[in-house]
Amino acid sequence: MLRLVVDHSGKERRIGGLYLITDQAERLVHRVREALSSGGVAVLQYRDKVRSYEERLELGQELKHLCTEFQVEFIVNDDVELAFALDADGVHLGQDDGDPAAAREALGPKKMIGISTHSLTEALEAQEAGADYVGFGAIYPTDSKEVEHIQGPEKLVLLKEKLRIPVVAIGGITRDNACAVIDAGADAIAVISAVLSARSPALAATELALLFNRKAMQPRGGVLTVAGSDSGGGAGIQADLKTVTLLGSYGASAVTALTAQNTRGVTAIHPVPAAFLAEQIDAVLTDIPIDVVKVGMLSSAENAATLADRLTDHGVRMVVLDPVMSAKGGVALMEDEALGVLKQRLIPLCYLLTPNIPEAEALTGLTITDTAGMELAARALHLMGAKHVLVKGGHLTEGVVTDILFDGAGFTRFTAPRVLTRNTHGTGCTLASAIASYLAQGEPLPGAVLRAKLFVTRAIKYAQPLGKGHGPVNHFMAARDQAE
Template sequence: MINSTPQTVTIAGSDSGGGAGIQADLKTFQARSVFGMSIIVALTAQNTKGVQDAYFIPTEFIDAQFDSLADDFKIGACKTGMLASEAHVKCVVKNLKKVDFGPYILDPVMIAKGGHKLLEDDAIDSIKNELLPLSTLITPNIPEAEVLTGLEIESKEDMVKAANYLKKIGATNVVIKGGHRDSNYSDDYVLLENESFWLRGKRIDTNRTHGTGDTFAACITSELAKGETLRESIITAKKFIQSAVQHGIQVGHGHGPLNHWAELEDDIKIIE
């Protein structure tokens, strides 16, 4: 039957090193048994050591990619990652308002693992004011949440404040990822429309962490496309990322990639 397979699309930048961005998203989609597509916003010359160069795709060609996919596929959920500049954010906003790509996961990618900026400063307000209200869920890590909220986040209480601030300015649902905190655990705070809870995973001592944010958001997108609830999609994504980091792939000389085909870990603790 035509279009019966769950379909997803990632709207983001390409990572030539294969560990993050479009490449990580497509690997995640495949691992979670959905058919993945891509709308490329930027190209990067990148490896495990960092980003050496970037090229932003002309917005007219981004329009063409949106039109092409909307004309043929029945996309059940979508996500954004690296969006590069204010013009590119506005282009994506315009197109998301035109098409029906299902629930939308906003991963506000700002800085690569090696420290290279992936979002120009003038794009931050456009993300907050124009893109955020379109999202079903926003999934910032702590540094990204600090930029979006203007708050300093050092404690779990600060994470709660940041999530509530994002809700106040237009987010429907929020996950503040706690991997950057100095703790024995990786605690994520989940604030949904009608509930909140914490997801706890053990901290893993490894440098195989390239693409964690992309992969987490892509897994949520995959589960939503298959008809899972947002709560269950987030919990599955936490288990997925825990496994992918635990069994990271040994390539490169820097922040190595995850293993997107590892078996799901079942030691994630839900703290209501």
């Protein structure tokens, strides 16, 4: 997992990445620990306007300990005396909450000084006063405080043209609107409730931190595919790595099974021993920065259980699970016992589950004949533990193919015209890998699904009749078209 941290190279310390500010709610230390454990938080700012100094000192010591444990910078809001007592990494001052020169004298030259600003003039003044970074906002409306002027990403662009020091954007930032802020030049994004009020602070922090990959050089983000090998090259590991590479991410693999197959079907399956599957996964995750794990064919119950163990032990949160059960020709690719392991152990670990209609029926026991049935299945799969569910509608007969995304609160529909062709081998693998790639590159989930849907639709459109059966989709032409 990519960690976005303060850069200590050289004398200058620069803020970047996810900047988490504390709230006043209960169980703060527990929630902060979970958020920091994600590896995505770069800076923690302790903000407390309620407790006494003694209480703030005690709580601050606990938070400082967590920051030391997880190698996160610790900043105290407004209180220079408290920052000194806690040996914090710096202090953040509001416009009316202290003199930056006095703070520098009290804390020393190696500590960071941040200043809240609400205009270009204030930001330039803070820079001249010796600030190491400025907070700038509010970017969007927020519930935490009333703001007279909303700056928006457009003002941030103008600010970055004039300023030499890092900018922390603050105010109403969420997973789904943060991309415009990062694209506008924010070095860091400050959030409170978007992480600390989330059901899983660690997952929320991971989602937000991953958005900064959109600023990285290509290949952007790493994807590990755990799937079977397709000797015909149209699906499985081969389709996954083609997709990941062509879309601009780095692909690694762990093979669960070898198959002898072509466009006409599967003639033999040789599952990989579970111990060797574990060796492959460990070899990748202990060395290569992987942002998203995409899971396809698992074949055996032993391999499914082994994968669940390795994902848990490595703390992987971004898992895109395509529950492959049968090949295009109908050959079973998953043992019956493996389905139970998938339901009980892997679905609760996945960030996104991407079943087609037959797979959703097998997992839920429901019969699906229309989009209402797809929504019902999505709800059932969410209750089984999947954080998000994308039920694919390609097996229905309408002229428009509708996929339905459920996030636990609402539905989003993604539609595309049906392409009349028999050359659809590898569509499920390709879609899931494309979603994983776009997530790894810094797209929030709805955008990742939309772009992946466009990609796989183009890949079907350009499919060539290779072989004598169900030909593979055309990854190369789809990627070229998508780029243009």
